[in-house]
Amino acid sequence: MSDNVPAQIVPADGEGIAAAVAALRAGALVAVPTETVYGLAARADRDESVAAIYRAKGRPDFNPLIVHVADLAGAEQLALVDARARVLADAFWPGPLTMVLPRREGAMVAAAVTAGLPTIAIRCPAHRVMRQILRESGLALAAPSANASGGVSPTCAAHVAASLGGRVGLIVDGGDCPDGIESTIIALRAEGGWQVLRPGPITADAIAAVIGQGGDAPSSNRIEAPGQMTSHYAPGKPVRLNALTADAEEFHIGFGAVAGDYCLSADGDLAQAAAHLYAALHAAAASGRARVAVAPVPDAGIGAAINDRLRRAAA
Numbered sequence: 001m002s003d004n005v006p007a008q009i010v011p012a013d014g015e016g017i018a019a020a021v022a023a024l025r026a027g028a029l030v031a032v033p034t035e036t037v038y039g040l041a042a043r044a045d046r047d048e049s050v051a052a053i054y055r056a057k058g059r060p061d062f063n064p065l066i067v068h069v070a071d072l073a074g075a076e077q078l079a080l081v082d083a084r085a086r087v088l089a090d091a092f093w094p095g096p097l098t099m100v101l102p103r104r105e106g107a108m109v110a111a112a113v114t115a116g117l118p119t120i121a122i123r124c125p126a127h128r129v130m131r132q133i134l135r136e137s138g139l140a141l142a143a144p145s146a147n148a149s150g151g152v153s154p155t156c157a158a159h160v161a162a163s164l165g166g167r168v169g170l171i172v173d174g175g176d177c178p179d180g181i182e183s184t185i186i187a188l189r190a191e192g193g194w195q196v197l198r199p200g201p202i203t204a205d206a207i208a209a210v211i212g213q214g215g216d217a218p219s220s221n222r223i224e225a226p227g228q229m230t231s232h233y234a235p236g237k238p239v240r241l242n243a244l245t246a247d248a249e250e251f252h253i254g255f256g257a258v259a260g261d262y263c264l265s266a267d268g269d270l271a272q273a274a275a276h277l278y279a280a281l282h283a284a285a286a287s288g289r290a291r292v293a294v295a296p297v298p299d300a301g302i303g304a305a306i307n308d309r310l311r312r313a314a315a
C-alpha cells in the first residue's frame with residue numbers, strides 16, 4: 001500500500017461493510033470501529049496480512065496482537081478455553097474483555113500474531129459493525145488499535161485517517177467508539193489464579209465477582225507481557241498529571257469541577273471520561289500549546305484504566 005494514497009472512508013452501511021469484508025478476505029488492512037477503539041484489522045491466518053499490520057503501525061514485532069472472533073466457537077478454534085474462561089465469556093462476551101489463553105496446537109494463526117508466545121489473546125467484540133464484519137467474513141481478525149505505534153488511540157474515523165493516512169486503504173466509519181478505551185486484558189494462570197495485564201472497561205472487581213479473587217496482587221503497573229510498554233498513548237508533548245490548574249503554555253484536560261480547555265466529564269462521570277479521553281489527547285496534540293496538563297481522575301472503576309493510560313501518556 002502506497003503511503004500517499006489517502007484512505008477511503010466508507011459509512012458502516014451494508015455496502016461499506018461488504019467492501020470491508022471483501023478487502024479483508026483478500027488479505028488487505030481495514031480500519032474498523034469497535035466498542036473500545038478503532039482497530040486496524042487483518043485476517044489473522046495469513047502471514048503477509050499480519051506483517052502488514054506491524055508495518056503500517058511501525059509496531060515492534062515482539063508485541064503480540066489481539067485476535068477478534070465472532071463467538072465462543074471461534075475462540076475455541078484458536079485457544080484452549082477452560083471452564084473459567086467459559087464462565088468469563090458467558091458473563092462478558094461479546095464485550096471489552098480480552099483473555100490470554102493457551103494457544104491451541106495447529107491453530108490457524110500467523111506466527112507473528114502471538115510473537116512466538118505459547119499463549120494467544122482473544123476477544124469477542126460487541127460493536128454491531130465489527131460483529132457483522134466478523135460474521136460475514138468468517139475470519140478471525142487480528143486488530144490492534146488503528147494508530148501509529150506508541151501514539152494516541154483512535155476513537156473516530158478522522159483520528160485513524162490522521163494517524164495512519166495512506167497506510168490503510170479503507171476505513172469503516174462507525175462514529176465514535178462508545179467505551180473509548182482499550183479492552184481489559186486478563187491472563188488466566190494454569191494454577192488457578194488470574195491477573196489483569198491491562199485495566200479496561202471491565203474492572204477487576206467485576207471479574208472477581210464472577211470467578212473469585214485472582215490470588216496475586218493486581219499487576220496493572222508491572223510489565224507482564226511484551227508490549228505493555230511504559231510509554232504509550234503519547235500525544236507528542238510533555239504531559240503533567242494531577243494538575244488542578246495549568247499555565248498559559250499548557251493545554252488543560254479537565255475533569256469534574258476542573259473545566260480546563262477540554263473537560264473529560266463535567267459531571268465527574270468516569271465512563272463518559274473514558275469515552276472522551278483519547279479525543280482530549282488528540283485535541284491537546286493538535287493545539288498550539290507546548291505541553292499538556294491533566295486534572296486528577298479518581299481511580300475507582302474504569303478510572304483505573306483511565307489513569308493507566310494517562311501514566312503511560314506522561315511517561
Ligand code: AMP
Nearest residue numbers: 064065119120121144145225226227228
Ligand atoms: P493492542 O492490540 O495495541 O491493544 O495491544 C495488545 C496487547 O495485548 C499488547 O499490550 C500485548 O502485550 C497484549 N497481548 C497480546 N497477546 C498476548 C499474549 N499472548 N500474552 C500476553 N499479552 C498479550
Ligand code: MG
Nearest residue numbers: 144145146153
Ligand atoms: Mg494500541
